[in-house]
Structures are given as C-alpha cells and as structure tokens.
Amino acid sequence: MxxxxxxxxxxxxxxxxxxxxxxxxxxxxxxxxxxxxxxxxxxxxxxxxxxxxxxxxxxxxxxxxxxxxxxxxxxxxxxxxxxxxxxxxxxxxxxxxxxxxxxxxxxxxxxxxxxxxxxxxxxxxxxxxxxxxxxxxxxxxxxxxxxxxxxxxxxxxxxxxxxxxxxxxxxxxxxxxxxxxxxxxxxxxxxxxxxxxxxxxxxxxxxxxxxxxxxxxxxxxxxxxxxxxxxxxxxxxxxxxxxxxxxxxxxxxxxxxxxEGIEKRWERHKLIGESFRAGLESMGVEFVAEENYRADTVTGFYTRDEKAQEIQAMMRKRFRIHIAKGLYENKNKIIRIGHFGNLWSRDIASTLSALEITLKAFGRDIKLGEANRVAQPYLEKLSLMEPPLPI
Ligand SMILES: Cc1ncc(COP(=O)(O)O)c(C=O)c1O
Known part of the structure; x- marks a missing residue:
C-alpha cells in the first residue's frame, strides 16, 4: 500500500x-x-x-x-x-x-x-x-x-x-x-x-x-x-x-x-501556517477565515463552482496527498488543509506544488512555482528547526 x-x-x-x-x-x-x-x-x-x-x-x-x-x-x-x-x-x-x-x-x-x-x-x-x-x-x-x-x-x-x-x-x-x-x-x-x-x-x-x-x-x-x-x-x-x-x-x-520542546513546536506550527497561507494567497484563493484569525493548524479556502470533491480527488489520485473538504453544507464549497504534527518543509513544498497544478487544472490562473517562491522564507526557517534524522 x-x-x-x-x-x-x-x-x-x-x-x-x-x-x-x-x-x-x-x-x-x-x-x-x-x-x-x-x-x-x-x-x-x-x-x-x-x-x-x-x-x-x-x-x-x-x-x-x-x-x-x-x-x-x-x-x-x-x-x-x-x-x-x-x-x-x-x-x-x-x-x-x-x-x-x-x-x-x-x-x-x-x-x-x-x-x-x-x-x-x-x-x-x-x-x-x-x-x-x-x-x-x-x-x-x-x-x-x-x-x-x-x-x-x-x-x-x-x-x-x-x-x-x-x-x-x-x-x-x-x-x-x-x-x-x-x-x-x-x-x-x-x-x-x-x-x-x-x-x-x-x-x-x-x-x-x-x-x-x-x-x-x-x-x-x-x-x-x-x-x-x-x-x-x-x-x-x-x-x-x-x-x-x-x-x-x-x-x-x-x-x-x-x-522537540513545546515552545519550539508552537513556533514550528506558526511557520507551517504561514507557509500555507503565503502559498495559497499567491494562488489567489479566498480564505474562509477572516484575516488575523486564521489558525496555524488548519487552513480553509472556497473553491470556485463547488468543486471541492473533484479537487480533493485529483490531489489524492495524482499526488497521494489527502486534503479535506468542508463539513455538512460546505462539503463542496470549501477545501480544508489540516497541517500539524509530523509535517515537514518537504511536505509543504510538495503540497503547494500539487495544489498549484490541481487548481490550475480547475481553471485558476496560476503561475506555477510562485507558491513555493513566496513560502520560501518560512520553509527555510522550518527546515532548520525540524528534528534532525539520526544520520
Ligand atoms: C474543534 C473540534 N471539536 C470537536 C471535534 C470532535 O472530535 P472527535 O471527532 O474526535 O469526536 C473536532 C473534530 O474534528 C474538532 O475539530
């Protein structure tokens, strides 16, 4: 599997x-x-x-x-x-x-x-x-x-x-x-x-x-x-x-x-949240949460034409990345990305790329590569604070 x-x-x-x-x-x-x-x-x-x-x-x-x-x-x-x-x-x-x-x-x-x-x-x-x-x-x-x-x-x-x-x-x-x-x-x-x-x-x-x-x-x-x-x-x-x-x-x-240390973990999640928000903003999405109250652990945005189901399916099928739809009446309107725990800079970079390709396929005007370019400062900091592998 x-x-x-x-x-x-x-x-x-x-x-x-x-x-x-x-x-x-x-x-x-x-x-x-x-x-x-x-x-x-x-x-x-x-x-x-x-x-x-x-x-x-x-x-x-x-x-x-x-x-x-x-x-x-x-x-x-x-x-x-x-x-x-x-x-x-x-x-x-x-x-x-x-x-x-x-x-x-x-x-x-x-x-x-x-x-x-x-x-x-x-x-x-x-x-x-x-x-x-x-x-x-x-x-x-x-x-x-x-x-x-x-x-x-x-x-x-x-x-x-x-x-x-x-x-x-x-x-x-x-x-x-x-x-x-x-x-x-x-x-x-x-x-x-x-x-x-x-x-x-x-x-x-x-x-x-x-x-x-x-x-x-x-x-x-x-x-x-x-x-x-x-x-x-x-x-x-x-x-x-x-x-x-x-x-x-x-x-x-x-x-x-x-x-890891709880304070460091909070800091790491802040950077994860910032990377996703910066990357998604560059794709021109409309966030669900109002500015200044966007959580560092989950990010949501509205899809055009209620295509959440299809976007989720393409992300899973083509990139093996499983993102969530909205709940109940928002099921098809919203995409939610949960980003916490064992999530590393490489995962965020690849998810942002996959999202660009997917959202572009669904008709958004997206400049491929831009999301990772704007998220780069956060990703760089993140990579330095991730627990090292015992190599
Ligand atoms: C904020 C919040 N409260 C409550 C729950 C319910 O938790 P559970 O599904 O584990 O019962 C959830 C689940 O996603 C949640 O996100």
Whole structure:
C-alpha cells in the first residue's frame, strides 16, 4: 500500500515510533507496565498544557467524549450556559448541553469570523451564566478564537470557561496555569500526532470543586469526571477497560513532543501556517477565515463552482496527498488543509506544488512555482528547526 500524505484536520501522519508502539503484543490493562505508561502520559499531558497545578485526564473515546464529559460533569439541569458558536464544533457544544437539560444561550457568529469580545462582554453583562463554551480552533471554519481574552472575560463575570482545544493543543500556544481557563479539552489525533480514540482534558481545582459541590449528581457513568478522577489519581483503580494500545502509542507521541520542546513546536506550527497561507494567497484563493484569525493548524479556502470533491480527488489520485473538504453544507464549497504534527518543509513544498497544478487544472490562473517562491522564507526557517534524522 502506498502511503498518502494526510493533510486533513485529523487524524494525521504517525511517526514510525508511534506506529511501532501499536505493533506490540497485547498488554494487560491491569499490569504494572500499563499503569506506568498511563502515569507517564498524565505527566506528559501536563507538560503539553504547560500546567503544574491542573488535573490531567485521559479517557478512551474521541474528542466528542471530552466535550460531553466536560458538560455533563460541570453543568446541572437548568444551569445557564453561553455557547460561542463560530462553526460546527462550537454548535456541537450546544447540542450536548441541551441533551443534558442545560439552559443554553447559543450565540452564533458569522461563519469565518471569530467570537467578538465586545459582543461576549455584552452578553455576560446582561445575564449570569454558569459557564461559557469556547472553541479554540474551529476546524470547520478554520478560525482561531482569542481564547485567553474570552476565558478571562468569563472569569471576570463569574462564569467557568470550557475550552475545546481539540485542534489547538500541542500546535498553538496555550499556557493552562497562566491564562485562566477552568477546563481545556482535546484529543489524540490532531496536533499531538497520535492515533484517534483518546480524549484528553485538564481541569483546575475550581472546576473539580464545582463538580464535587453539585446539587444534582452527575448523570453519567462513562462521562463522569468525578468517577474518572479516581483512575487519574490511581491508574490501578478499575472503572472501564482503557484503550491500552492507543495509550501506549500516545506515550510515544507525547515523548516526541517533549523531545522537540513545546515552545519550539508552537513556533514550528506558526511557520507551517504561514507557509500555507503565503502559498495559497499567491494562488489567489479566498480564505474562509477572516484575516488575523486564521489558525496555524488548519487552513480553509472556497473553491470556485463547488468543486471541492473533484479537487480533493485529483490531489489524492495524482499526488497521494489527502486534503479535506468542508463539513455538512460546505462539503463542496470549501477545501480544508489540516497541517500539524509530523509535517515537514518537504511536505509543504510538495503540497503547494500539487495544489498549484490541481487548481490550475480547475481553471485558476496560476503561475506555477510562485507558491513555493513566496513560502520560501518560512520553509527555510522550518527546515532548520525540524528534528534532525539520526544520520
Ligand atoms: C474543534 C473540534 N471539536 C470537536 C471535534 C470532535 O472530535 P472527535 O471527532 O474526535 O469526536 C473536532 C473534530 O474534528 C474538532 O475539530
């Protein structure tokens, strides 16, 4: 099987070291070897969150489990929740909160625009909310929200901040202890470059206290963060069988991040984002996300004549590069390029070339080679900061 280059917004390309961890004899979930790996993952999760004081969680399930666990554990029926909807994943928060009988105020921002601080302040002044749900990188519209400012605003008005950093953590700067979040959730298959299937969270003491002091007990077994706290404190406590093999693979992915250094990784992703934006701009595309709020981990642009499906197919068939289409009603209108994790300057250069050829075939007036020429300064810097091969 010829390996394709994955440039979708998760899952992403796995390193050989992570693949090797998956290709091992089965380990017992009740063995000292597994407990040790689990504990190491929790320590490394704190490293990735830049947190000494936070409570890390590792659950078996996709990112949506982390969203549901956060909501069902913190929010009681009839609690008022402000959901900032900057795209499909922001909206998902409201679906989950409504399923758990929260009193949801859904604030929808124009697609491609960030959550406006002034508007959020107005809403917080008018009403009192238990929590504000905020998406860091809205993968459907490719915008990045100013989470630090939004979380601080929520705190000022006495609301908890619940942040979905599924497409941010490990790729975009986030300092959990310093920046004032109450709960930040993520998952394994994006910037952490591990296989899909693991939900990751970090909580403050305050968030834990809120759960402990609820009037109505948490109405869930598997998504109950109070129950899971016992496992995080003592991995030998059995609540449900964890995804052992995925956790062993995650450990390797997190160790690779530690070896690279989280600050360096943020810097590397910034350069990756800049290379793609510069290259695509030279092709004259219309970006989905507004200027200054384009994420460093995913880039989206509108296709002409709703040709996303065909463009994606040509990129796969001819160049073995797998890019993504838009979601739901934007399926054929938008191309999304997920760019995080194990992605190197050579991959970006070849993707920009392939995109030029493909978009030209779809009628754009493109000067071949221009994208790499404009991306060159970023690519050069990137190549110097990529982890060297042991030659
Ligand atoms: C920002 C964001 N939130 C939530 C999710 C849902 O995660 P999962 O598909 O792992 O359940 C995704 C998935 O792409 C996402 O990008």
């Amino acid at each position: 010829v390996q394709e280059l994955l440039l979708i917004p998760g899952p992403t390309n796995l390193s050989q070291r992570v693949l090797n961890a998956l290709n091992q004899p089965q380990v017992s979930h009740m063995s000292p070897e597994f407990y040790e790996a689990f504990e190491e993952c929790l320590k490394l999760i704190k490293y990735v969150y830049r947190s000494e004081k936070g409570h890390p969680y590792l659950l078996s399930g996709s990112g949506s489990l982390a969203m549901e666990a956060a909501i069902v554990s913190l929010i009681e029926p009839k609690d008022k929740v402000l959901v900032l909807d900057t795209g499909h994943f922001g909206f998902r928060f409201s679906t989950i909160a409504e399923a758990h009988d929260a009193d949801v105020h859904l604030e929808t921002f124009e697609f491609g625009k960030h959550a406006n601080i002034g508007r959020v302040k107005e809403l917080l002044e008018k009403d009192s909310f238990k929590a504000v749900c905020i998406t860091h990188v809205e993968t459907s519209s490719t915008i990045v929200n100013p989470i630090k400012e939004l979380a601080q605003l929520a705190r000022k008005y006495g609301a908890l901040s619940i942040i979905d950093s599924i497409c941010g953590l490990g790729g975009i700067e986030l300092n959990f202890d310093e920046e004032g979040y109450d709960l930040v959730l993520s998952c394994s298959q994006k910037c952490l470059a591990a296989p899909p299937g693991l939900a990751i969270l970090c909580l403050t003491d305050k968030a834990l206290e809120v759960m402990q002091n609820r009037k109505v007990p948490i109405r869930s077994y598997y998504a109950n963060l109070l129950k899971w706290k016992k496992v995080m404190d003592e991995p030998s406590y059995y609540l449900a069988t964890p995804a052992v093999n995925l956790i062993l693979a995650l450990r390797e992915a997190l160790l690779e991040i530690k070896e």
